[in-house]
Amino acid sequence: MIKLFRLLQPYRLQVAVILLLIFLQSFAELFLPTLMSDIVDIGVVKGDIPYILKIGAFMLLVAAAGALCSVGASFLSAKSTAGFGKILRSKVFSRVESFSLHEVDKIGTASLITRTTNDITQVQQVLTMMLRMMVMAPMMCIGGIVMAVTKDAKLSLVFVVVIPILVGAIFLVVRKGIPLFRIMQGKLDKLNLVVREGLIGIRVIRSFNRLDYEKKRFTEANSGVTDTAIKVNKIMAALMPTMMLVMNVSIIAIVWFGAIRIDNGHMQVGDLMAFIQYAMQILFSLIMVSMMFVMIPRAQASAVRINEVLEMEPDITDSADVKEVGRSHGLIEFKDVVFNYPGAEKPALSGISFTAKPGEVTAIIGGTGSGKTTLISLIPRFYDIDSGSLLVDGVDVREMAQDALRQKIGFVSQKAVLFTGTIADNIRYGKKAATDEEVWHAASIAQASGFIAEMKDGYDSMIAQGGTNLSGGQKQRLSIARALVRKADVYVFDDSFSALDFKTDALLRRALRTETADSTVMIVAQRVSTVMDADQIIVLDEGKIAGIGTHKELMSSCEVYQEIVSSQLSEEEIA
Template identity: 50%
Template structure:
């Protein structure tokens, strides 16, 4: 999974990576050449007192060192550019895929997990690429080249290399095998702590209202303890790995000095050769240490790559049909034909055999008890979900056969929970139509009964809006959301219980202003308050997902017992008479 992901997203950076490999190879060759030059200075220059030779070879060593440094800097720059570019592309691809998900896929992964996968998981893969670019050539070439150079210099000491390398490999394998499941567990616990923190931040008002601060603190502490426990175990392995490596390194150097010193004393090995052998031994063990470090990063990056691939490999349930329609022959017409809808793995349908037609310029209200399927109707009209059976048509086109962008341009949605983005009043209103003028924004605010409070805000249209609109009241958020939909100038306006936070007087003024401002626009109004929809051209009464009655307010009072009960419960017996 990791290799497939890297192969896909690193392909555009192949020229840069080729440059990294060439530069890294040149750097390693220079590193392997330096101990030989040092040995020559000791054995041929110092031993014979040839100062000219020492200066000449010393100058060559300086030139090789400068070239080595230049190659290292250039290789690191190219590697960083490749890794950062790959990370950018990967995050963009994940965002694009998540943006195409329906509510079903988002709920299956969880918002917190999707955020983690697009941030922390991508970062781990990105770091692996960066470290691989700087160590992929360096580690094996340094280790193998060091062995060749060391053995050619002092074959009698080669057994020290064999023993040291074997011990290091055993240590690395034993520790890395324990790290792989821990890294997988760590990422899962990171998802959990992000989910808990996100819920607590977004639900802070509910937590305080129900005095759940202490319980939520314990829940966070539990998630925090879990991730700390796994992190501690990983840390213990790291703490164990590097001291063991240093121990092997120190023992190996001691062995070289001990046994090599005897051979120098016996005239079998020259001093310079022994110094070079020690340098090569250090390079060999350093190469193995680098490989060990990579072997620690690879398991975690592999887990992250698997999680990223799960997102990229998940096909959205809401697909775009080939040759999707971009034009609508009957603008403003809304129709449902024998619609059934059932959530995956649910035993019962949310909607059953629902059919209705809303003509341009009319108002259709949808009422019913809680859980009757009112908001589901809005979700199907906007194609946030697809019907299980039947058809939903906007402008005479089945929404499943329409281009999503073209479909959504026909619609203006005011959701049940008004959401505003961080920015200004103007930037939020222009989400629907960026080219809208200030005059159009003020006109929409006036219809939505929001002009007065926006004028009183410091900055007016440029007044700041916090993320989620937390610096304005619930009623103000709803009115701004209504104004945002009006600025869009859609053919169909959908109100999903969008007047619930308004007082009766503001509700009445808004509805009075809405009619003249939306002439020719089809309005679908999901409402809990009957007073909001008494003047609708047709009212649809839902009960347990079935359309049990339709008609005007007066007609339903005469023909529908369920509607009369709703009116009586809200407006009293006299209103239902």
């Protein structure tokens, strides 16, 4: 957690002011019992009314000054910790954005969401309390002990017995609580995962009538968090009654022995009253520390999880010797590429060698699990290859800046992903500065202008989260328009026509031919009708190239391609 607190650097002046204000507040609160003692021992005993009024007025001023310091410290600590939370969230989000797909899969999306929200909130809350209590409590405790000793050293021996008991109780509770807090944060991840899957997959859940099963999953995850929270809170709940019991017994002991010392003439009544207040301040400062230690274990567990994200080094980073590549045509060359997923028994791709040229359409087809999506995911460097080389315009992608590489590519993923906002905003996601004409043109080429015109607000129509108010084909066409508006050197379509009817598919491919005439186009498809007009078809089978050529060439030379064609087309269509 100390590592994270370094992010308070921009607020170091405010923190210094907070410490000063808390010191002044503590000084004011420690000074008040002494003033009250003087009022009793001098003003009340001697009946000196002017003295009582004078010291009483001074007490009011001291109390008001202490209150102002408290308000100022609270305001500045809230402001500092809010800024700290903002910086920390930004750092975590930026780090996650730099992760490759491998790191995201390793930690898990649900866990990353929990770490960016709940975990940071836990640390932020503790920091707020630390700036106030962790500074104030030692001052009050040490100052109270000093002031109590000055009032009566022998009576202060009560603290020799009381303080070790309280410290021991705090230590035992914290020791048992820390492991449980770590477990609870892990169970929160699980709960987040179940809720996220339940909301995203609500249509599938309802269509298969699995609501009861999902409720059961949620109940189990929810009960896991609840049971752990109850267990840890039972342990923490034992702390406060113990503290209060010890405190009350201490007050009784102070009054008992103080009365004896007053009776023997070793102490005055005002001093005993002040001593009791100092004892209360000492014990309450220890209670404040105990409250901190109730929260610190959970925050510490959260801090460990946050640091795990911040300290995780991305597998894919820009080379120290980045090669600058100017805007060119988008020539793609695979040279004996081998790629293996972490932990897999055999490579997902091996011996991949081909060239995709500008002005040509290169199609990739193959059975399920043959490596089609994996292959094109290597082009924008979502994963790094294990051996061989992948060149874009003659430069290995590992030697290019990731921003520069991806700026050359218009990528349409297998799953059409849209964002909350208008249709125009989603298309402009591909090119922030795109004009209205460019947006309309891209939508027209993607065969999306027709259904957009039928919507109430046209291009200003709002898209729901995840594009749930659009059909699968509409989402695909908007995703394609988003890629086309970039006017990229390379276009990659990962099974992006699967939800389109044959007529729209044909119209779209015909329009793409003209629009992408100078660019390299790569299409992954399941349908033979989508790829048969391509300049080059690559047939994948179990991660290897089974054949390369045109439709006609493959029909006479590639058995795997022949099987795919015969399974989809009739004999008349094949002929």
